[in-house]
Amino acid sequence: MIFHVFGSPSSLDCDIVVFVDTLPSLEEGKALAAELAPQILTQLGTGKKLNLNFAVLHDGIIVETLKGIPDETNNAVLATYGFHTQCYPLAIAHAVSRDRRAKFERAARIVLSLYSRTPQRESVKRALNGDFAAKCTMLAALDLSVSTDFGKNGAPEDVYKSIAFQLGQAIALAEGIEFYTKEAIVEHFPRLRPALQREPQTETDRQALETLKAQFLKYSV
Structure with missing residues (x-):
């Protein structure tokens, strides 16, 4: 192994x-x-x-x-x-070209899934069963700046961290940049620092995520 x-x-x-x-x-x-x-x-x-x-x-x-x-x-x-400390020599030979559409679809699915235990659960589940356009329509209807109880999907700090990471990665990829660490995303998107560091989210912090979502949807067209 x-x-x-x-x-x-x-x-x-x-x-x-x-x-x-x-x-x-x-x-x-x-x-x-x-x-x-x-x-x-x-x-x-x-x-x-x-x-x-x-x-x-x-x-x-x-x-x-x-x-x-x-x-x-x-x-x-x-x-x-x-x-990281590794037990085996690197097995990856080289980087490959990224599939931007696949990343955007995955990011949209992950963010919506995190809202599947909120009052919007029924609409979210319908969107998750729909195509990418349906997912984007549902994302547009969600207001990430509103304080939310995510139920069994996790503590707000953990959920907002996941949202920030996925949206930050996707938007950067649309701009031709690949990020694979929280540290790199924070350097490019400083307003995401509280979310990525799992700090309690203020309304200002959540508004940063809502703004990021709007950018994501703009690139999704």
């Missing part, structure tokens, strides 16, 4: 990509992750919570992933491998 740690150096959890010959199903992936976690924790010597993903490599390039987008995962591992 070969795996790499990747992502922001200051992450509270530990993102891991495990390379496999064939992707498991989602249910098989959950079981395999639970089985491999103790061994990986021992090898890394970390007490952080593990977030395991599985990927297939072909000629040094990630071509399939169980979760996320293959091109994003490939470039994220390549860009952030050096920030």
